Amino acid sequence: MAEEKRRKEGAQNVHSGFSNPVARDDDLDPPPDNHWDEPPVYELVESGNRASTTVVAQDDGRAAISLLTAKGLSIPTPSQQKPYTIPNISNSKSPRLNVVVQIVGSRGDVQPFLALGRELQSAGHRVRIATHDVFRDFVTQAGFEFFPIGGDPSSLMAYMVKNPGIIPNFETLMSGEISKKRKIVYRMLEGCWRSCIEPDPENNIPFVAEAIIANPPSFAHVHCAQALGVPLHLMFTMPWSPTRAFPHPLANIVRTHADPMTTNYLSYGLVELMTWQGLASVVNEWRRKSLSLDPVPILTGPSITEALQIPFTYCWSPAFVPKPQDWGNHIDVCGFFFREEPSYAPDDELYYFLRSGPPPVYIGFGSIVMDDAERMTAILLAAVRACGVRAIISRGWSKLGNGQQDPNVLFLGDCPHEWLFKHVSCVVHHGGAGTTACGLLNARPTTIVPFFGDQAFWGQMIAAARAGPSPIHHKSLNENNLAEAIRYCLTPEAVNAAVKISQKMKADNGVRAASCSFHSHLPVDTLRCDLLPDEPAVWLYAKSKKRKPLKLSDKAAFILTENKKIEAKHFKLYQPKPITIENQRWDPVSAGSSVLLGVLFDFTVGFSQVFTGPARGFRSKEDGGGKKEAAVTFGNGFGKMVGVLPKATLVDFPLAITEGLHHLPRLYGDEVRNHGQVKDWKSGGVVAGKTFVYGFVDGLSGAVMQPYEGAKEGSWAGFGKGLGKGVMGLVTGPGAGMFGLFAYPFLGMYKSISASSLSPTEKKILLARQVYGSYMARQREYAAQDKGQEWYDATQDLVLEAFERRAKPD
Structure with missing residues (x-):
């Protein structure tokens, strides 16, 4: 206490x-000032000489995808993943x-x-x-x-x-x-x-x-x-990463001329x-x-x-x-995440119901909220009676079964599935990943009645494993198809399939495997404090440019400043895993047009706000704040109109053309050089120089080597293909170099100006770190009172000795 x-x-x-x-x-x-009533996208249509793609929202919540190509034409997808080295x-x-x-x-x-x-x-x-x-x-x-x-x-x-x-x-x-x-x-x-x-x-x-x-x-x-x-680190219960093995769970492939694996892969990007x-x-x-x-x-x-x-x-x-x-x-x-089975003792009603006959069927839809719970209850009761089985129906968030009574049916409140599923014959539910996993772990055949999300996916996987019937969408559910589904779940075929899955799943330890996955992908070396390896580095101490900056934890930084070894004014916030979100460029035409569309959009929004300001003021004048609101809206709109053009002209458009030309060879399977990131004016000049030099070098060498390499692989046909690539390289490489001489230095100057002072968010993070560091210092004082001054002094000595070793000249 x-x-x-x-x-x-x-x-x-x-x-x-x-x-x-x-x-x-x-x-x-x-x-x-945001446009909160902006309508959603109901349909995407992309047409060209090679392919036509249509994505339309369906009433059942999935995206209907039509992917039509010219006869005999295949759509390229990445043949392999980018190389990835596990950090730890x-x-x-x-x-x-x-x-x-x-x-x-x-x-x-x-x-x-x-x-x-x-x-x-x-x-x-x-x-x-x-x-x-x-x-x-x-x-x-x-x-x-x-x-x-x-x-x-x-x-x-x-x-x-x-x-x-x-x-x-x-x-x-x-x-x-x-x-x-x-x-x-x-x-x-x-x-x-x-x-x-x-x-x-x-x-x-x-x-x-x-x-x-x-x-x-x-x-x-x-x-x-x-x-x-x-x-x-992202973790999820449904597929979210592009694969050829199966389509996105929210995609319904209506028709396609592409091969199924290609269609599967592309469905992720479209959704x-x-x-x-x-x-x-x-x-x-x-x-x-x-x-x-x-x-x-x-x-x-x-x-x-x-x-x-x-x-x-x-x-x-x-x-x-x-x-x-x-x-x-x-x-x-890694496997399903199962918690420790909670301690649970059934009340008298559940206890005697389970003992009074054969194992019942479990039916429940958990946190699903339905408009017509009475209709759903009637369907469930009719199907149970048609099968001649007993059932436990979970009331759930929809409050199923209000006012209904049946001696063979128990309407149940909250009860841990880990305990309950050991006492039922099969399970019928909405297909949530956790409920699905619990049913299969207990070897219970399963019928999925999906409502949205990944639920239909799990129903399809269960049906493919023969541990249950095909999923029945909740809008299609009736007493006949539900009764048929329950009957299948009680067959030896379904029971044996569920038992086989259960035996394999019990060999998994999903939670432990996920923890190992999390730790293996951590950049441990960059996370560690240089002086206290068990502590995370949160500060960067860089007094001299001649020496490598020190990564310091809160504890190490506090001890060093308290002992006047370093000054806090030389601290900077440390980012162990910086993220740079880059615009994906594929060719100069689409890159330039995307910038142009963005500029037009921002300019149009600004233009509209200039005129909506007075209108808002007129509507709000009764509240006394109309003039102020009108002025703010007018100012925001005018600022957008004026501010969007200089950056677009000097930075965005030249950069789009440069990177579009640079990345164009990727469209026909060639790799391109990575010239580094532009972080400030200095790196902008370096990247511009590399792009210019290598653009001409790679363009000229490719014009010679591409036909030669093509001829070695495919005789005259390969020579022609290589010649085409070489000629294209003569255009894209030097072109990117020429535009880059203008684009990258301006981008560097823009980033240097924007990084010249802390942003409001960086100030918040800095404050949060300072508050947290002060709190941890106070906790160490309390720990010294409990563990003794010797423990406190030993920690200080460890930090000071490590700092002195690092401070010595090589």
């Missing part, structure tokens, strides 16, 4: 920089980190991460779970810090049932719910960011994230990681593109306002995590769905 009291007192004493740590929705209101392949011990786990979804989405969090805690990390407010007790009772990110999952689930998948229906569009949901997304993005840098809402203990684990629907993950410069189209403006507004980051280009957004090769762990059993061969080393399939 005394230790807990001191922790809270220490937190209160140092916590002066954050006045309100609780992420209430009214604190997270999005800026008023030896799995050496990581320093103790503050890990924030960001989760958007239902209770079934949160629960697996509690099991993972327990494993991370045992490895010495501090774990914070950031999710919806309604799960506070669920998280804290499991022994974790909780941070609310906003968003009501029951409301989100009801919205998803009405508008499954990625596109809302017309009725929702007309009702004005689009604006409401886009604002909720904005608040959740903001909540996720606050979970990275703000103190614990309950006890004020400071926190700064040193690593992020997230599920993809949280959306904030890569942007928060970019702002902080810390490692990011991601539609998703990003609907969220791009919200995400970019949040990046600008809260993270002080540039907007993500429209063509770059859908493929950010894949292009950056963000480590990804999939939480399903490889015995059930093996890892596809075209997934690279940065992707792991």
